[in-house]
Amino acid sequence: MPVLFLTEAEVASVLTMDLALDAVGAAFRKLALDEAVNVPRQRCQTDLAMLHVLPAAAKTLGVLGFKAYTTTKAGAKFHVTLYDGKTGAMTAVVEADLIGQFRTGAASGVATKKLARSGAATVGCLGTGKQARTQVLAVCKSLPVTRVAVHGRDPARRAEFAAALARETGVEVVPVEFAEAAVRGLDVVITATSSRDPVLRGEWVGAGQHLNLIGSNFLTKAEADAEVFRKATVVTVDSKEQAKHEAGDFVTALNEGVLRWSDVREVSAVLIGRTPGRTSPDDVTVFKSLGLGIEDIALAARVADLARQRGLGREIL
Numbered sequence: 001m002p003v004l005f006l007t008e009a010e011v012a013s014v015l016t017m018d019l020a021l022d023a024v025g026a027a028f029r030k031l032a033l034d035e036a037v038n039v040p041r042q043r044c045q046t047d048l049a050m051l052h053v054l055p056a057a058a059k060t061l062g063v064l065g066f067k068a069y070t071t072t073k074a075g076a077k078f079h080v081t082l083y084d085g086k087t088g089a090m091t092a093v094v095e096a097d098l099i100g101q102f103r104t105g106a107a108s109g110v111a112t113k114k115l116a117r118s119g120a121a122t123v124g125c126l127g128t129g130k131q132a133r134t135q136v137l138a139v140c141k142s143l144p145v146t147r148v149a150v151h152g153r154d155p156a157r158r159a160e161f162a163a164a165l166a167r168e169t170g171v172e173v174v175p176v177e178f179a180e181a182a183v184r185g186l187d188v189v190i191t192a193t194s195s196r197d198p199v200l201r202g203e204w205v206g207a208g209q210h211l212n213l214i215g216s217n218f219l220t221k222a223e224a225d226a227e228v229f230r231k232a233t234v235v236t237v238d239s240k241e242q243a244k245h246e247a248g249d250f251v252t253a254l255n256e257g258v259l260r261w262s263d264v265r266e267v268s269a270v271l272i273g274r275t276p277g278r279t280s281p282d283d284v285t286v287f288k289s290l291g292l293g294i295e296d297i298a299l300a301a302r303v304a305d306l307a308r309q310r311g312l313g314r315e316i317l
Contacts, residue, residue: 001084003317004092006307011098014306017137020106020299025271027058027298028110028238032268035060038294040242041217048072054293059085067096067296080300092304093316096296099303101134103295107238108190108212109138111267111287115234115277116188116210121146124182126199126223127192127215128152128161133168135190135214140169143188148173151182180204191215191223202227207282213249214289221248224286229253233283234276236267238292246290 030036036058043052049072057064062085069078078096083089112120120143125132128150136148148171152158158175166173176182183189183204191200193215202225205211211232215223229235229250237243243250243264253259267287269275278285307313 001089001091002315003090004304004308004313005316006092006094006304006313008095008098010307010312011095011303013312014303014310015098015102017102017105017109017134017141019302020102021109021138021141023299023302024103024106024295025110026061027294028268028271030058030060031294032266032272032274036294038239038292040239040245041293054291054296056293056297057085058294058298061298061301062086063297063301065297065300067100067293069096080296082297082301082304090317092300094300094304096300099296099299100291101130103299104131104214104289104291105134105138106299107289107295108135108214108287109142110271111236111289112139112188112210112212113142114267114271115236115285115287116143117208117278117281117283120187120210122186123148123188123190124186125150125190125192126179126182127190128154128158129192129194131214132161132190132192133165135192135212136165137169139188139190140171145169145171147171149176149182149186150174151176151179188212193223195223196221198222198225200224200228202229202231205231205284207284210285210287212287212289216248217246217290219246219248219251222251224249226253226256226258228286229259231284232286233280234265234278234285235259235263235288236265236270236277236286237288238267238290238295240264240266242290242292243288247288249288
């Protein structure tokens, strides 16, 4: 089979949040049923650049592969490489910045639909970057959202971000000056920042909220303080194995005895009912997203199939 190469522009022409939600939901179910394998992110570096690799395979999806990306002071470059699950032949190389944004948003969307309390309709978002955008898009696709409050450090940026999201979602999106105003009393709260120190305070968290923590995948970075986990009833992750290497949000809570690894549940098991999730409207539920290779592989495979059907991309081998 020829190897298909897709650029970001070609990916953008076929990628939708509905597609991402379906692909990532399927990937989680495959994990829960032991029909997929996810290998935690591996990293290596030089003095000036870091390489990150996320391998995964799903036999019932007929595909295996990996996402690889490099990060430097100048930014990041992302690709997904796909192989046929039966022959092992390379089938596609896909530029994957957008895929990463959409699959991360979709993971939160899938978790939120399962864990948020019935009737949840208000959302708060800490962060105004590209990951924050897809988080809000996914939650708006997953719940009947009526209002979103957005906080970021730069007033002009948060106003621009709110206006753009309102146009994109058709939902009321308002910029708020203080982080607390994007947390207190809202049904769903998203943290999508690059902060190394907590931006979400447990003192702001109230009964019944669902929290998506997505900004940190290093042990030295945390968006939530320990008090968040003191209030949490249900704590879920996309991968418990990967969380032990990357979930900086958990570190202080674990060290202080507020959280134990035995309390942490994998969201895939919650989705299929193997592990309980929310049991009361007053439960505080948490989804800690780290970003898994299986999410990238599942979504990239869908994108590549659609691109082939539409005659997009070019053959490189």
